[in-house]
Amino acid sequence: MATTDATVTDVEMTEPVHQALHRRGLLPGEHYLDSGYSSAELVTGAHAAWGITLITPLRNNTSAQARARAGYAAEDFTIDYDQQHALCPQGHTSRHWSATRQRNTQAIVIQFATDTCLPCPVRDQCTTSQRRGRQLTVRPREVHEILHTARTEQPTLSWQARYALRAGVEGTIHQAIAVTGNRRARYRGLAKTHLEHVYSAVALNLIRLDAWWNGHPLDRTRTTHLTRLELTA
16 A cells, blocks of 8 residues: 555555565566556666566547547657658658756657658648648657557457556556545545555455355446346336
């Protein structure tokens, strides 16, 4: 159990959780996370530092082209990290390549020349700028490749079937809320609230062990309104 102030985001807790598991010798080979606990940097960092494979949906491209599913999104460009340039779908090469930091993360800004983009016949599908060429912002090579692979695999049925294992985690969270009332703390102060969470976790472990040993389901399967009507007919 990890108890934090409400201002601490989920993604800030992924690495501390791994450190705590490492101290106890409980590091997993695979760690299933929802998107709030993950980032491309954490995927690479967890594998490099702990040998953990994070199974998690990474956020999709949020550019205007990607959201509209029309025009040329960043995935349509070929990025050459060795030569430090990008190739657009029309076969033109970028002019500027600049490493920078945005929101405390490393990024690379790629700029296409204005005289290349202005006469382009598909300009409207690529950029809304009226005076400049197309600009791309990509991540460093390793992070970029992870994002590309994730965005390719996540829509597939095989990946979704694999990630369905996380439903067990969501079931445990639901059980914690329903049985122990963890939505609302009974005490004031982080230390006392954490102690409450620890006791709740112990109680859940005992409940689940009892159900496993005695062959009892943990909870009733939800019955839809339509099914209930059929049962009463």
